[in-house]
Amino acid sequence: MESPVNWEYKTLINELTHGMEKAKQLRFHLCTMSENQVQDLLMQRILSSYEKALLILKWTGSKQQDQVVTTAATSVALESSVSVDGSPRSEGLNKNFGDHQDYMKPSKKRKMQPTWTEQVKVNSESGLEGPTDDGFSWRKYGQKDILGAKYPRSYYRCTYRLVQDCWATKQVQRSDDDPTIFDITYRGTHTCNHSTIAVPPPASPDKQETKRDISDYHHQPQQLNQTLSSLKSNLRVNTEDLNNDEVSPHFSFPSTFASYDSENCYFPFPNLVDGTHQGTYSVTYSPLFLSPAASESNYFTTGTYNPMNSNWGGANLQHPEIDIVSAHASTANSPIGGVEFSIDPVGLEPHFPFNPTEFFTNSNFEC
DNA sequence: GCGATTTGACCCGC
DNA sequence: GCGGGTCAAATCGC
Numbered sequence A: 001m002e003s004p005v006n007w008e009y010k011t012l013i014n015e016l017t018h019g020m021e022k023a024k025q026l027r028f029h030l031c032t033m034s035e036n037q038v039q040d041l042l043m044q045r046i047l048s049s050y051e052k053a054l055l056i057l058k059w060t061g062s063k064q065q066d067q068v069v070t071t072a073a074t075s076v077a078l079e080s081s082v083s084v085d086g087s088p089r090s091e092g093l094n095k096n097f098g099d100h101q102d103y104m105k106p107s108k109k110r111k112m113q114p115t116w117t118e119q120v121k122v123n124s125e126s127g128l129e130g131p132t133d134d135g136f137s138w139r140k141y142g143q144k145d146i147l148g149a150k151y152p153r154s155y156y157r158c159t160y161r162l163v164q165d166c167w168a169t170k171q172v173q174r175s176d177d178d179p180t181i182f183d184i185t186y187r188g189t190h191t192c193n194h195s196t197i198a199v200p201p202p203a204s205p206d207k208q209e210t211k212r213d214i215s216d217y218h219h220q221p222q223q224l225n226q227t228l229s230s231l232k233s234n235l236r237v238n239t240e241d242l243n244n245d246e247v248s249p250h251f252s253f254p255s256t257f258a259s260y261d262s263e264n265c266y267f268p269f270p271n272l273v274d275g276t277h278q279g280t281y282s283v284t285y286s287p288l289f290l291s292p293a294a295s296e297s298n299y300f301t302t303g304t305y306n307p308m309n310s311n312w313g314g315a316n317l318q319h320p321e322i323d324i325v326s327a328h329a330s331t332a333n334s335p336i337g338g339v340e341f342s343i344d345p346v347g348l349e350p351h352f353p354f355n356p357t358e359f360f361t362n363s364n365f366e367c
Numbered sequence B: 001g002c003g004a005t006t007t008g009a010c011c012c013g014c
Numbered sequence C: 001g002c003g004g005g006t007c008a009a010a011t012c013g014c
Helices: A006-034 A036-071 A090-098 A101-114 A217-221 A223-236 A355-360
Strands: A115-121 A138-144 A153-156 A169-174 A181-187 A196-198 A211-213 A237-239 A250-254 A281-285 A299-302 A320-328
Touching: none
Parallel strands: none
Antiparallel strands: A115 A181, A115 A281, A138 A153, A153 A169, A169 A181, A196 A211, A237 A250, A250 A320, A281 A299, A299 A320
């Protein structure tokens, strides 16, 4: 019997597929009616967004199925003599972890894990070891001098690896060219419940908080829905620079989503609510997330966050926005693929009223 | 004392 | 054999 989650998941896939087909039809009509390259470019990007959303969803779905299988097969020993790297050194490790087969997961799935890279620019070269607060708790487990690199690479893993079996890791390396830029490579997605996201200040000043556990959003679909509505209302495409080859349309998001991640429904942008960082962020996703057509140029940078006035891209405090600016005139600067906007069907309430077709078709595009 | 970081060593893939 | 990724003992800091 099909579960509600599977039903929601398939419905979401169907809706996105339907939307993509309609967008293709629209592009066909636009191409036949006009030679406006701007319109065609926009259509390509809309299609790319749908395509990537579907890819992400499908990937997430298969991952969840794997998790179900893994959880169910608790009595099955998987390569009990293989370590996290797949290396045969079970002696010491098994002392700590016994024959807990979950420990073996990364060795089997490392190449299947999603990997993406952010470039984070910090304010000054001095005073910051690197970008730190991205909403998760990391524990440094190694540092390595990399051949040809001026600065060493630091290795971090989730603090809750052992407690909550969270296998997310990240690598941080300062750029050779610009010491104020850090390349952060994330590998794997968080399965822990300790992520935090930035939220708008609450109405009551005596209950102000700047971070909230993501589980709040899982358990408050109404609030998430409101946030999505806010995202919808603030989503816009700025095409004023379309004639400039160097600049592509801007997609804007409310800053509420600055840390929304696919695994826990939050974006993987660093959490900047503490106001300690100012900089630009770019995200490069691995081909695992992208179709061959889309992965050709899947790179964009966001606008600048100003901690002095808590603004993203110069937007006001009431409706701060993140301006996502494509660095290349590609089909990959969409908000969907670019910021890993995948709605995890498991992470949402079964009856969460999110209609992707309506969401995208009714979005407030400004042309 | 406990948790986080450092750092040399080990292991694996290429 | 080399380079990258990870481990784990030693060390540090609160």
